[in-house]
Amino acid sequence: ADYTPNDPTIGAQYHISKINSFGAWDVTKGDTTVLIGILDSGSDFNHPDLAANIKYNYADIPGNSLDDDANGYIDDYLGYDHGDGDPDPNCNNNHAATQQNCAHGSHVSGCAAQVTDNGVNGAGIGFKCKLIISKHGKDDDFSAPGGQSYIYNSDQGFYYLSVRGAKVINCSFGSGAPTGSQFTAVNFAYNNGAVICASSGNDGSNVLRYPAAYANVVCVAATNSADIKASFSNYHDTVDVSAPGENVNSTYWNDTYAALSGTSMSTPITAGTVALIRTKYPS
DSSP: OOOOOOOGGGGOOOOHHHHHHHHHHHHHHTTTTTTEEEEEEBBTTOTTTTGGGGGOTTTTTTTSSSSOOSOOOOTTTSEEEETTTTOOOBHHHGGGGGGGGGHHHHHHHHHHHHSSSSSSSSOTTTTTTTEEEEOOOOOOOOOOGGGBOOOHHHHHHHHHHHTTTTTEEEEEOOSSSSSSSHHHHEEEEEEEETTEEOOHHHHHHSOOOOOOOOSEEEEEEEEEETTTBBOOOOOTOOOEEEEEEEEEEETTTTTTEEESSSSHHHHHHHHHHHHHHHHOOOO
């Protein structure tokens, strides 16, 4: 009982025990066919705690400039870079000077499903579930807080991840105003069988954030290690669930690790949990 992976720093990940991950893993450790879409700034494909859990699109031959699988995206073997409009979402390939633009997405990826039971660093709640990376940061944009990139063309991510078969889509971003195109994209993904998890925001206020506030989206607030609302977390009657989001240890860009805080962290922890539920109960 209470399966314990061999990841050496799992004890420093308070959220793993707080949400009863060990008990959940006795029921299911997820499955490689259950795909979590990470709609974010990008990710570190070479990270020792991410690489084995990234889902490649083997139906599309990389580098031949053809849409081999006829899914509407050319050469999307790794995923797709909707921020820069090219098929390469891997920050470690050609963009060494701007890898920090993928720091956020790398951390989010690990919160959802960093490689678990591999004897390296910590664990991800999604365990065996795979990650599809939909990159929406721009390599040359440093205008967001912390010198990172804003999220661009996010609507396209819902369509892309739906086409790729994501059972869960994680959205650790948001804005204060809904748009018709975003609403349409969200519902396209929902109607194609995806559970969409989105962050309630970090203003510490009773305000709406989108896409989290849409009816067909799981809106996630953040808690701390004492299991109470984190001071920064937004709250609203559209919030569906709360999860740990303060000082969460996870993967970071350039093969490193970091403890970050935000509803950006509580949301992928929720998405990874949803992936376990969808493994056990596919419908």
